[in-house]
Amino acid sequence: MEKSVSHSGKATLTLALCFAIAIFEGFDLQSMGVAAPRMRAEFGLDNAQMAWAFSAATLGTLPGALLGGRFADKIGRKKVLMFSILLFGIMSILTAFASQYSVLILIRFLTGLGMGGALPMMITLASEAVSDKYKGTAVSIMYSGIPFGGMLTSFVAMALAGDSEWRHIFYIGGLAPVLMIPLLLKFLPESNAYLVKGHQATVPFMQVLFAKERRFSTVQIWISFFCTLVVLYFLLNWLPLLMGAQGLSKNEANYVQIGYNIGGIFGSILMGFLLDKLRMSFVIKLIYAGILVALCCLAISPTVALLSLSAIGCGLFIVGGQSALYGLAARFYPTEMRGTGVGAAVAVGRIGSFAGPLLAGMLLSFGSSAGMVIGASIPMILLAAIAALMLVSKPKQQTQLLSSST
Numbered sequence: 001m002e003k004s005v006s007h008s009g010k011a012t013l014t015l016a017l018c019f020a021i022a023i024f025e026g027f028d029l030q031s032m033g034v035a036a037p038r039m040r041a042e043f044g045l046d047n048a049q050m051a052w053a054f055s056a057a058t059l060g061t062l063p064g065a066l067l068g069g070r071f072a073d074k075i076g077r078k079k080v081l082m083f084s085i086l087l088f089g090i091m092s093i094l095t096a097f098a099s100q101y102s103v104l105i106l107i108r109f110l111t112g113l114g115m116g117g118a119l120p121m122m123i124t125l126a127s128e129a130v131s132d133k134y135k136g137t138a139v140s141i142m143y144s145g146i147p148f149g150g151m152l153t154s155f156v157a158m159a160l161a162g163d164s165e166w167r168h169i170f171y172i173g174g175l176a177p178v179l180m181i182p183l184l185l186k187f188l189p190e191s192n193a194y195l196v197k198g199h200q201a202t203v204p205f206m207q208v209l210f211a212k213e214r215r216f217s218t219v220q221i222w223i224s225f226f227c228t229l230v231v232l233y234f235l236l237n238w239l240p241l242l243m244g245a246q247g248l249s250k251n252e253a254n255y256v257q258i259g260y261n262i263g264g265i266f267g268s269i270l271m272g273f274l275l276d277k278l279r280m281s282f283v284i285k286l287i288y289a290g291i292l293v294a295l296c297c298l299a300i301s302p303t304v305a306l307l308s309l310s311a312i313g314c315g316l317f318i319v320g321g322q323s324a325l326y327g328l329a330a331r332f333y334p335t336e337m338r339g340t341g342v343g344a345a346v347a348v349g350r351i352g353s354f355a356g357p358l359l360a361g362m363l364l365s366f367g368s369s370a371g372m373v374i375g376a377s378i379p380m381i382l383l384a385a386i387a388a389l390m391l392v393s394k395p396k397q398q399t400q401l402l403s404s405s406t
Contacts, residue, residue: 010189011129015138017188018122019145021085024177025115026149028092030257031173032057032108033237034157035166037244042166043101051361054237056105057112058353064116065350069343072121073336077128078190080339081121085177085184088114092174096167116350120343127330128193128338133276136327140272143323147264147315150236154258158251193335209344217332218341220391224325225349227384231291231377232318234356235260242370243307252304256311260319263312267320275324280392287324288385290317295378299371328391 032039032054040050064084072080091111098104126142127135156169209218239260243253274283294313301307326342333341356377363373 013187014125014129014189015141017184018126018142020180021118021122022142022145023149024173025118026146027153028173029236030150030153031169033240034153035169036241038166047361047365049101051358053104053108054357055354056108057115058233058350060109060112061116061350061353062347064113065120065343065347068117069120069339072124072339076190077121077125077194077339078188081118082181082184084114084117084121086181088118089174089177092170096170120339120346123326123330123342124339125191128191128335135330136272136275136324139327139330140268140323143326144265144268147261147268147319151258151261154254158254209341217391220387221329221332221345222348223387224384224391225345226352227380228322228325229349229352230356230380232322233353234360234377235314237357238360245370248304255304256307259308259311260315263315264319267316268323271320271324272327275327281389283324284388284392287317287321288381291321291381292378295374299374
């Protein structure tokens with residue numbers, strides 16, 4: 001009984017600390033979107049240049065996720081997470097001191113390198129803190145911190161009235177994770193699953209991903225991650241500017257983004273819970289049908305109230321859907337290779353995170369309307385839905401993999 005309570009306490013502490021880190025990541029992810037109008041004016045940037053500014057951090061997350069996941073299977077989850085958070089925090093602070101466009105791009109890339117290393121660790125730690133039947137819920141609770149952090153960004157933005165005050169967002173977003181390091185050092189427990197199994201001989205990288213029993217699952221996870229994150233990050237970064245292009249004021253655009261994040265918070269928790277309770281195929285169908293309806297409503301809604309409701313729907317199903325995908329990825333790789341498998345999936349997804357804002361900026365540069373840009377994301381969602389449904393339609397393979405992933 002005492003051992004069970006102790007394990008429950010460690011799981012709660014792990015989830016709480018990972019949730020806090022997710023808040024910092026969500027805050028930074030949307031800081032660029034909020035700072036964009038003021039930053040654009042100060043640096044004299046066009047839409048294409050702003051797209052690169054948005055995408056630099058997400059491009060950095062690609063090598064960060066690959067390296068972080070691989071090192072986590074070698075030296076442990078906690079060490080990699082702490083280093084990643086420290087790098088992310090320092091670079092976020094330095095974003096505020098960027099005085100040239102080229103320097104801004106470099107700093108944002110390094111910020112992403114830290115973020116990229118952190119997210120696979122948070123997914124892995126959350127999933128390994130609980131038993132198999134609660135993995136989806138645990139990862140979703142952790143991931144809900146990202147839209148919560150994004151919502152905080154919008155409130156901070158509304159409090160910063162002056163155009164010169166965009167730098168304050170990065171002071172706040174960088175200092176908090178740096179101050180978090182001593183707490184992680186003292187209170188974050190290393191994963192018990194890693195301590196038990198993680199010191200086995202390291203499985204070769206390609207075997208982790210493409211062994212006979214995993215190769216198709218890996219490809220399907222990658223496709224669903226890539227396509228869903230194209231849309232998720234396009235909205236994370238461009239939503240305030242798209243709403244401004246439709247005639248909304250700065251505060252009205254912030255209300256729409258707050259709605260997106262509120263939907264994301266509830267969606268993250270709800271979809272992970274449903275993933276643990278209902279048939280996976282039903283949950284996947286629900287998620288992607290909801291995304292399609294919400295995107296169509298966002299593209300055609302004529303008023304602030306309807307746009308805000310549509311944004312809530314987008315957050316509920318897009319952010320919630322990605323949270324469920326992270327939970328799925330953690331289920332499909334055994335403990336001794338989970339960091340590598342999840343890290344690779346996150347890295348591929350980050351290519352989508354990079355491509356989404358960049359493609360949106362290019363479409364806007366060609367004169368596309370906000371509705372056309374939103375509508376252009378629908379084919380990506382359809383492809384993600386097909387891949388995810390194929391992934392969860394193989395119960396025998398899933399059972400085989402889960403049996404070795406305690």
